[in-house]
Structures are given as structure tokens and as C-alpha cells.
Amino acid sequence: MNIKLHYDVPGDDFTRAGEASGLVKRKLKQLGFEPDVVRRVAIAMYEGEINMVIHAGGGEADVEILPDRVTVVLTDHGPGIPDVEQAMQEGWSTAPDNVRSLGFGAGMGLPNIKKYSDTLEIDTKVGEGTALTMTILVKG
Amino acid sequence: MTIADVRTILQAELVTGGEHLETEVHNACGSDMMSDVLAFVKDQSVLLTGLVNTQVVRTADMMDMVCIVFVRGKEPGPEMVELAADRGIVLMKTPLRMFTACGLLYENGLRGGN
Numbered sequence: 001m002n003i004k005l006h007y008d009v010p011g012d013d014f015t016r017a018g019e020a021s022g023l024v025k026r027k028l029k030q031l032g033f034e035p036d037v038v039r040r041v042a043i044a045m046y047e048g049e050i051n052m053v054i055h056a057g058g059g060e061a062d063v064e065i066l067p068d069r070v071t072v073v074l075t076d077h078g079p080g081i082p083d084v085e086q087a088m089q090e091g092w093s094t095a096p097d098n099v100r101s102l103g104f105g106a107g108m109g110l111p112n113i114k115k116y117s118d119t120l121e122i123d124t125k126v127g128e129g130t131a132l133t134m135t136i137l138v139k140g
Numbered sequence: 141m142t143i144a145d146v147r148t149i150l151q152a153e154l155v156t157g158g159e160h161l162e163t164e165v166h167n168a169c170g171s172d173m174m175s176d177v178l179a180f181v182k183d184q185s186v187l188l189t190g191l192v193n194t195q196v197v198r199t200a201d202m203m204d205m206v207c208i209v210f211v212r213g214k215e216p217g218p219e220m221v222e223l224a225a226d227r228g229i230v231l232m233k234t235p236l237r238m239f240t241a242c243g244l245l246y247e248n249g250l251r252g253g254n
Contacts, residue, residue, distance in 0.1 A: 015219060018198040022227075025202065035204070042202045043178055050195075103174035103191045103199075112179050 001031070003065040009049055009074075011058025014102060020061045021046035028070065033138065041070045041136050044116040047109045048074040048132050054099050055079065056130065069118075071135045080126040088114065141165060141249055143207050143230050146186060149244050150234040152209060156221050157230030163206055167253030170211075170242045174199040181205075184253045188241055192216055197223045197231075206230060211238045 005027070007020035025042035045061065052059040056078020064071045081087050088110050095105030114120045117134040124130040144161040147154060154161075168186035171177050177187065177199050186207045187200050192214045200208050201223075207230040210216060216224075216231055224231045234241055246252075 015194045018195065018202075022198060022201060039202070039204060046198065046202050047178060102193055103172060103195055106173050106175035108175040108179045112175070115179070 001065065001067050003027075003031075003063075005061075005063040005065070007061040007063075009052050009058045009061055011053055011056065014053055017050050017053040018046050019049075021049055024063050024072075028065065031065065033070075037070065037136060037138050040116040041072065044113045044134050044136065045072045045074070047112045047116075048072070048134070050104055051109045052076045052078070054095050054104065059129075067138065069135055069137050071133065074132045074134075075129065076131075077129040080128055080130055081122065081124040082126050084122050084124060143186075145248070146207060146209065146245065146250075147232055149248050150209060150232070150236055150241050152232040152234040155210075155216055155231035155233060156225045157207070157228070160206065160228060160230050163230075165207060166251065168242070168245055168250045169252065170238050177203065182253060186245070186250065188238060188245075190214055190238060192220070194220050194223055196220070197227065197229060200224075200229055201227045207232070209234055209241065211236060211241050 021042050028038045056076035059076030062073045086092050090111045091107040093105050093107035099105040118137045119135045121133040143163050165185040167184040169181050169184045170188040172191045181203050187205050188209045190211050197220050210233040213235045
């Protein structure tokens with residue numbers, strides 16, 4: 001099994017953020033992955049999608065599904081992350097107040113992605129954009 | 141208890157998902173901050189919230205939650221109802237406030253989980 005999926009994440013509609021994650025979640029369920037793996041992929045990808053919509057005007061999601069791992073790459077052309085170490089701290093947020101009124105922006109996005117993935121790589125350049133690569137391993 | 145019991149205890153009005161009322165639930169959480177739900181919730185099946193937008197339903201879906209209770213009589217919009225119906229999530233609304241709603245469910249045996 002080697003399934004590759006691609007999604008555009010629109011940046012102008014907060015209500016649609018999470019659509020791609022929902023589709024991936026259902027796909028993994030259909031394929032018979034363990035509930036723990038399905039949930040970890042879904043949450044990590046969902047947080048990433050929300051981040052792309054809040055901070056970067058949307059982007060793209062590429063998912064590769066292998067029997068022993070799921071890799072999600074989220075790429076945007078937003079402002080980039082000036083201080084990754086700071087952004088990784090729980091509670092640190094640069095989200096505007098209107099995002100907090102929607103239930104997000106508590107500074108838990110990146111820490112959560114790290115918590116639910118086995119590996120997380122952040123490739124970011126200020127003014128150019130960010131690519132997150134998260135891998136969730138299927139433990140046999 | 142079942143989702144039907146939750147509905148009775150909270151004097152809640154069912155919005156969608158009537159076919160799932162006999163589903164058993166053991167744990168719940170109350171939050172308006174979806175970030176916190178995604179960070180700290182584990183195996184809770186009921187979400188009580190005063191927040192009304194589609195991300196509440198998406199968050200519950202990601203966390204495999206089966207029932208969302210809107211407190212203070214908050215009314216979910218048609219997009220939320222449609223999404224919840226598609227994902228098999230029960231929506232209901234109670235006139236009670238968050239603290240009271242959580243307290244009543246706790247008193248009747250629901251717990252916060254791990």
C-alpha cells in the first residue's frame with residue numbers, strides 16, 4: 001500500500017478549515033488503521049490546517065499513507081515563523097483576538113502537533129512560508 | 141448513562157442525531173476552547189460548550205466524541221447540524237449554564253476521564 005493524497009486548504013473560509021483532515025481521517029478508518037493512529041493523524045493534521053488558515057492564508061496538504069507510517073506535509077506561502085522555539089512553547093500565540101473567539105489561538109497548535117506525531121520537521125523562512133512535515137508511525 | 145439520559149438530566153432539546161440516543165457515554169468535558177479540547181481530551185464522549193461554530197463539530201469528530209451539548213440555549217447553525225448528522229454526532233441544546241450542566245452530569249455519574 002502506498003496511497004498519496006493531495007488537498008488544497010482554502011485560506012478565506014475558517015468554517016472549511018479541517019475538511020482535508022476529516023477526509024484523511026475517514027480514509028484511514030476505511031483502510032483499517034488502529035483508532036489511535038487515525039486519531040493522532042487527524043488531530044495533528046487538523047491543528048496544522050487551522051494554523052494555515054489563521055496565519056498563512058491557506059496552503060496545501062500532501063498525505064502519504066504506507067502500512068507502517070502516515071506522513072503529512074503542510075505547505076503554505078504565509079509570513080513564516082520568526083522564532084520556532086518560541087512558537088513551540090505551550091501558550092505562546094500570535095493569533096488575533098477574533099480567532100480566540102472562535103475557540104482557537106491558545107498557543108497549543110504546534111505543541112499539539114508535536115505531541116501527537118512521532119516526528120515533526122518545521123522548515124520555515126520569514127516572508128516565504130512554512131512547510132510542516134509530520135510523521136505518525138504505526139506501531140506493530 | 142446513555143445520551144438519552146444526558147438529554148433528560150440537562151432538560152435538553154435534541155437538534156440532530158436521534159438515532160444515536162441509546163449510545164452509552166462515561167466521560168465528558170466542558171470547554172469553549174477547542175485548542176484545549178484537542179490538547180487534553182482523551183476518550184471523553186460528550187462535549188459541553190458555549191461556543192457555536194463548525195469547528196466545534198470538527199473538533200468533536202477528530203476526538204471521536206459522540207455528543208455535543210450547547211449550554212445557555214446556544215443554537216447551532218444549519219452547517220453545523222448538517223456536518224454533525226454526516227459524522228453521526230448528536231447535537232442538543234440546554235438552557236442551563238456550563239457550571240450547572242457539568243455539575244448535574246457529574247452528580248449523575250459522568251466523569252471527567254483521564
